[in-house]
Amino acid sequence: MASVNEAVRLECIADMLQHTGLDRESIETDFLRYLCHFMGRNPGSEDYYLFKALSYTTRDRLMTYWKETWHAYNNQNLKKAYYLSMEFLIGRSLSNNLLNLGIEHEAAEAMHDLTLSLEEIEDSERDAGLGNGGLGRLAACFMDSCATLQLPVMGYGLRYEYGMFRQRIQNGFQVEEPDHWLGTGQYPWEVMRSEYTRVVKFGGASRQYTDPHSGQLTVHWENAEEIQAIPFDVPIPGYKNQTVNTLRLWSASAQEGFNLTEFNAGSYHEAIAKKSEAENITMVLYPNDSSENGKELRLKQQYFLVSASLQDVIAQWKKHNDGFSRFAEYNAFQLNDTHPSLAVAELMRLLVDKEGIKWDEAWKITTQTMAYTNHTLLPEALEKWPVSLFERLLPRPLEIIYEINRRFLMQVAMKWPADLQRQRRMSIIDEHNNVSMAYLAIVGSHSVNGVAELHSNLLKEGLFHDFYEIWPEKFNNKTNGVTQRRWLAMCNPELRELLNDTIGEEWITDLSQLSNLKPYATDAGFQNKWAIVKRNNKKRLAGLIKKQTGVELNVDSMFDVQVKRIHEYKRQLLNVLHVIHLYSRIKRGDMENWTNRSVIFGGKAAPGYAMAKQIIKLINNVAEVVNSDPDVGDKLKVVFFPNYRVSAMEVICPGTDLSEQISTAGKEASGTGNMKFMMNGALTIGTLDGANVEIREAVGPENFFLFGLHTPEVEALRPHYNPQGYIDQCYELQAVMGLLESGHFNQFEPGLFDDIIHSMRSPNDPWMTLADFHAYITEQQIAASAYLNQSEWIKMSILNTACSGIFSTDRTMQEYNKDIWKLTPVSVSLEE
Numbered sequence: 001m002a003s004v005n006e007a008v009r010l011e012c013i014a015d016m017l018q019h020t021g022l023d024r025e026s027i028e029t030d031f032l033r034y035l036c037h038f039m040g041r042n043p044g045s046e047d048y049y050l051f052k053a054l055s056y057t058t059r060d061r062l063m064t065y066w067k068e069t070w071h072a073y074n075n076q077n078l079k080k081a082y083y084l085s086m087e088f089l090i091g092r093s094l095s096n097n098l099l100n101l102g103i104e105h106e107a108a109e110a111m112h113d114l115t116l117s118l119e120e121i122e123d124s125e126r127d128a129g130l131g132n133g134g135l136g137r138l139a140a141c142f143m144d145s146c147a148t149l150q151l152p153v154m155g156y157g158l159r160y161e162y163g164m165f166r167q168r169i170q171n172g173f174q175v176e177e178p179d180h181w182l183g184t185g186q187y188p189w190e191v192m193r194s195e196y197t198r199v200v201k202f203g204g205a206s207r208q209y210t211d212p213h214s215g216q217l218t219v220h221w222e223n224a225e226e227i228q229a230i231p232f233d234v235p236i237p238g239y240k241n242q243t244v245n246t247l248r249l250w251s252a253s254a255q256e257g258f259n260l261t262e263f264n265a266g267s268y269h270e271a272i273a274k275k276s277e278a279e280n281i282t283m284v285l286y287p288n289d290s291s292e293n294g295k296e297l298r299l300k301q302q303y304f305l306v307s308a309s310l311q312d313v314i315a316q317w318k319k320h321n322d323g324f325s326r327f328a329e330y331n332a333f334q335l336n337d338t339h340p341s342l343a344v345a346e347l348m349r350l351l352v353d354k355e356g357i358k359w360d361e362a363w364k365i366t367t368q369t370m371a372y373t374n375h376t377l378l379p380e381a382l383e384k385w386p387v388s389l390f391e392r393l394l395p396r397p398l399e400i401i402y403e404i405n406r407r408f409l410m411q412v413a414m415k416w417p418a419d420l421q422r423q424r425r426m427s428i429i430d431e432h433n434n435v436s437m438a439y440l441a442i443v444g445s446h447s448v449n450g451v452a453e454l455h456s457n458l459l460k461e462g463l464f465h466d467f468y469e470i471w472p473e474k475f476n477n478k479t480n481g482v483t484q485r486r487w488l489a490m491c492n493p494e495l496r497e498l499l500n501d502t503i504g505e506e507w508i509t510d511l512s513q514l515s516n517l518k519p520y521a522t523d524a525g526f527q528n529k530w531a532i533v534k535r536n537n538k539k540r541l542a543g544l545i546k547k548q549t550g551v552e553l554n555v556d557s558m559f560d561v562q563v564k565r566i567h568e569y570k571r572q573l574l575n576v577l578h579v580i581h582l583y584s585r586i587k588r589g590d591m592e593n594w595t596n597r598s599v600i601f602g603g604k605a606a607p608g609y610a611m612a613k614q615i616i617k618l619i620n621n622v623a624e625v626v627n628s629d630p631d632v633g634d635k636l637k638v639v640f641f642p643n644y645r646v647s648a649m650e651v652i653c654p655g656t657d658l659s660e661q662i663s664t665a666g667k668e669a670s671g672t673g674n675m676k677f678m679m680n681g682a683l684t685i686g687t688l689d690g691a692n693v694e695i696r697e698a699v700g701p702e703n704f705f706l707f708g709l710h711t712p713e714v715e716a717l718r719p720h721y722n723p724q725g726y727i728d729q730c731y732e733l734q735a736v737m738g739l740l741e742s743g744h745f746n747q748f749e750p751g752l753f754d755d756i757i758h759s760m761r762s763p764n765d766p767w768m769t770l771a772d773f774h775a776y777i778t779e780q781q782i783a784a785s786a787y788l789n790q791s792e793w794i795k796m797s798i799l800n801t802a803c804s805g806i807f808s809t810d811r812t813m814q815e816y817n818k819d820i821w822k823l824t825p826v827s828v829s830l831e832e
């Protein structure tokens, strides 16, 4: 590579800045140049072209800072962190990038000059749905916060050709459609960097050699299939701070000259078929949230991510350093759940086999650099892979895992001599010959964290107790958050302006400033303004719902919202039972203290999760009966919002009055939807689960609707849980079960909801839905009555926003940095 002197580099930067002015005229000029010259269109053409032209215009303005950020990170000795995640649920980028660049207003005016609407152009961007739900969205929020905090953190993920499926509702059932989010053109935000292509191996065999000269034993991984990992970089701008970090997404491609021998032998079709098999690795995101999958292709995806990313980091390291003695001092890896936990074995392989480092030294480097975040307590989500699959796909990493396990079990035996039971329990390879990815991650990391106080404590007491006993110092908590740039400033512009006018703009980078709102909670004038903003946001949401479902909502009714993945532990069913209860009250004329409600559901079910899909059908059938009953009218409306995704949540959370966070206590690790709602002034009805505990503490119990069993009560009840007992004791529940079991919601579809009914009636129902029913409807009535006193409700709404300051991912990232990564912020400055 040619080396360019510093003066030329600076001249180039100055030139770039000059040609990418942030004013309205420069934006307009560049927009037209892209639209007309590059794409051969004009301002009257389809939104798709307008979106692309404005995105390229915006990307040009990021590019100068992006280059400078790379330069600042690579030309000094500084520690960097790498966030390894199978999912980055980015959503849209145009409006976010305009906001962080500080040119929203200028872009809107430039478009206005051309009689175009910025809002419409932004609305035509497709979501980058490279994730399932909370875990993937968290990774995206983390990236935003790291850039804003000027932390040298890079994200590594996969560039799935097909993201999360699109959900259509047909006759009340979920129908999945492939989401080819890249469209026919390119994703305007990414830059392909083929020069950093890496090669990842699968299959073959591991062989030992003794070097004839040194006598040293080395291991070669031979006859493997080699697949190329091509990086695509996505810019992650900080908020008005000239930092642009990088999210690097790998795309799988067959090696150039792939299987030439087969071509030569005339097996043209076979060779091409193999090529597409290689490219299958990053073809599609697995659409399972909180459940492991066990598919071979999934394991391949995980190893592909880990191997390409670690090779990439090591190659960068070797450009500037000799040897690895200081590697751990300058590099940190954060594993987002167990999905990338093969990084432990892969870093060992690269250091020992490729770099010739001794095992003990390599193990020290590995454990000092790796940190693992656990995201779930659900046993069905704990990843385990059969040894036989490893033998076939990853023979050399398997050998390394065996050796890690052998040494680890020796350590266990030293600490607890003769406790064979414990050794068996803790083995990374379990009694059924499966590799436990969580155990591999814990053994290979110096830090293990949960994602909310309650969750982190439950890890220590339960799931990982044995490991906690050996290494109490590894365990820590990092309560999740969300970025207020996207989830308040961007998605709720009217509230943003009200906040700016009231407490200034500092909250955008320091969310604790929101506490300055507290004195305004009882100010009648401010309450009025707050109410107007909320009402406008409800109108916007109602408009979207009308467009998507045809159902018209009364903006003055309470908007009661549960949107999240459909899963039994999240208990959408409990919410449905409450809806049926309200319907049954209307039918019997029990209208005392009534509050009109619009109950909004949304979320995707994993395509193979039959019960979750049945729950969607039940919601839609109940909605159909309720919405078409003339006795009900405006008193109650029920809708299922189709294709819930990031861009939908950006309209939903500002327009919500009541946020449903009703999982069985001890099952939701944290939740982050709960935080988005709180920030936007919704009140929460919820169980003591995940981050709800901390939300309630922050806002005060008088501003939170709590109900239900606590975690220890759930566990104590489990052995003698008797659903029938709860039905016998509660006439409201009898009425609800009566309607459901009579087939009232499936008149022409007999037996359709039998599985749901059986699951709720089963003494083995893990989610114990009926146990919390009475407490839930009681608390719902308290919430409904509270809503009737609008001034009191608005006060609580203001306080929820005012107390949401700790739920910023800025705070979360500062904690990761202080306790785990220990990076120094780098300021990127282009003033000269």
Ligand SMILES: *Cc1c(COP(=O)(O)O)cnc(C)c1O
Binding pocket: 132, 133, 134, 137, 563, 564, 565, 644, 645, 646, 649, 670, 671, 672, 673, 674, 676
């Ligand atoms: C925030 C968010 C989630 C996570 O929601 P939870 O209620 O915490 O499960 C899932 N999906 C999308 C699109 C989100 O924006």
